[in-house]
Amino acid sequence: MNVCQTMETEEDLLTCLSIRLYHPQQHRKGLFSLLPLGNRSKHPADESLRFGRDAQSCTFALVDSRVSRKQFALQAYRIPETSEMQFILQNLSQTVKVTVNGSTLDFLEKTDLPRKALVRFTEYEMLIVREEGEAKQSFEVELEILSVPPSRETGPCEHCAMPIMDTGRPPLSELRVPSETDETLFLT
Template identity: 55%
Template sequence: MNVSQTLETEEDFLTCLQIKLYHPQRHKGMFSLLSLGRRMRQDADDPLRMGRDGLTCAVALVDQKVSRKQLSFQAYRTPHDQGMFFSIQNLSKKGRVIVNGTGLGYLEKLDLPDKALVRFGEYEMLIVREFGEAKGSFEVELDVLEVSPFTETCAFVPARNPVLDSSSEYTDALRSPQPLESDETMIYNM
């Protein structure tokens, strides 16, 4: 066996940006321009754009409510890390992009964590970065979700408000017009 056949190439270690899309009123035409379930290669020095314009956007959505250029993902590297990272930028003048609860206005940019929930318009996305060591390119894998990634991930988040037993004394207290708690530092006028 020759040495070149045993060496692993850069293609074996490409970073992959997995983008799982959801829309509540999805129809087949909306995602018809996407290569679903397959990995496509993207040059790292070229932003990965998403929007309605199929000529300038690698991820083109057939939806008149989406901006021609809605958002972009830009790959970058840091001097002290072998991995490839991504930032997301809002390219829409009319709509905001929400990334893990942080709103981005026109041309605002944010570094993506390894896993992110993104919203724009009625679209929701779960974006996951799969680690790789490639320097010049990365892969993108697109898929469509049947349920919202926000409801799916909320099942793993503990409830913020405890559910009270309906027969407890606390239920009666909740119905009372009297305050349940008082601040000891408040001065009351009686």
């Protein structure tokens, strides 16, 4: 038998983490300059992906002094007897908290990522969407910059869009509160 036929091969369809980033001052020169934007990159499933400020120790580095050297890590895992790849997010920062879909993670705390997760730290928002694949040894990551915060989802039409927070409710600042009226005006 040929050696190539006996070697374990990676399936063609890889799980992909689509990570869409937003920062209110992203127009600042170089904020995302170290990220491989718009291209899918392949990563071994047994290695953590680290996000943070330190380009030496992080897979994805952000050029921002307010971000921790190591902000958070994503680690792939599989549930026994399934082919579906899952991910855990762990906060690696002692000073900056990370929230995942509204739940706050302190230093070294971790949580399972659902198929779609809104991750926040400092002023950053990241929408992480897991696209299923069959591979067990590696996965892909695709990074993209958003022009609006991912916490704002639009409705069926642009002019009637209402921001939706990860809690499912509009932010208090966006709620329209009826103005006070003089009840005596309505009495006849």
